[in-house]
Amino acid sequence: MSVSPSTTLDSQLTTTWGTTNSHPDVPMVMSGYTSRLWPCDTEPQFWSKYQVWEWLQQVLDMHQMDVSSIPFQNFDMDGHQLCSLSYQDFLRAAGSMGPILFQSITELKWSEIYNPLNHPLTPASPNPSSPAIKRSFSCQVKKHNPRGTHLWEFIRDILLNPERNPGLIKWEDRTEGVFRFLKSEAVAQLWGKKKNNSSMTYEKLSRAMRYYYKREILERVDGRRLVYKFGRNARGWRESDK
């Protein structure tokens, strides 16, 4: 397909990344509703591929696992497909992480059904069981991460999924964790979209990036514009240790 330059970028990003508001012409005025629509707030059956992928990242983070622990390509599917996988499917797709993922998605499915607040139209489940399930589960996914993802995780996740990364950021040195922004303003817009902030710019995004130096989530890379490097406190970016 031939994609012409500038104007199509936004729509391209929107269709590739759009989680909930996948219409390029719809402004960012969907208020708090949209920004709250994280995987743990919606029924997994209706997740987009992107949300499936976010869920994988969160489970990994939760268990402090490296991204190499899961072959992401085996989960190139939407929520509907994900929910139809059997325990055996998870074992095949994710090996030792299979059971963890299976448990997570199972709890997710149940917890949504139990919670009438999320989707009033969902037919009530006949199975009461204990409310503790729901609680333990939502803690599991939400962690103590207020808005779902921090900026550095957002950047990392773009890097780790090239097929969803239309030339936005690129590894400079994969093993050292050095990367470069190719389309800084586009990344900023995407970040802004995630935060429901249409006025995000690279200028502002980069200020947040610089705060990461002190926390050693990023290391400074001198003399190279738009180049950053993951630091010792950044998790989940490393290639396999095998």
Place this chain on the structure above:
DNA sequence: CCTCCCTTTCCTGTTT
């Protein structure tokens, strides 16, 4: 209501 944490916003100055 308060505090903590992670930005977001703005700004002035420097570097590439």
Place this chain on the structure above:
DNA sequence: TAAACAGGAAAGGGAG
């Protein structure tokens, strides 16, 4: 000169 980089200062805002 434009675009990035550097940080200080302070406001915003969600979570607990």
